[in-house]
Amino acid sequence: MHNFNVLRNDLHFKACDHVYRMQFTAGTTLKQREFPDILELEYDFKKFSDIISGNFRSDLLIDFCFPLLLDVIGVFYKLIFSQTQSNLKKVIFSMKDFCGDVISCTLWEAHAIKFLNYYNNQPSLHVTP
Known part of the structure; x- marks a missing residue:
């Protein structure tokens, strides 16, 4: 990655909890490189009990792939409203x-439409449960 800014990660909603973030500019370019010693994906799923008890960061965004979520941390239970x-x-x-x-x-x-x-x-x- 070339020609980008490094800024403090002080956004209201964060994609990760690292202290710094990279910001693309009009001149940012990317080139794919293989780094076999660095994991490509890392999952850190939150337990539902932590969410229910309020033990989570409300400023940290959580992204998931619905079919993956079904197999990894839980199951779809009920459609409540659309x-x-x-x-x-x-x-x-x-x-x-x-x-x-x-x-x-x-x-x-778009996420709602994709889910439906x-x-x-x-x-x-x-x-029906």
């Missing part, structure tokens, strides 16, 4: 982990 016909598109659903803890999740806009498309094409998810 709103796709207005300007604000929104889906609320709950997830249950293997300890039986349930949390509510909200997705907006996935949900509507997966008959196995339409199970």
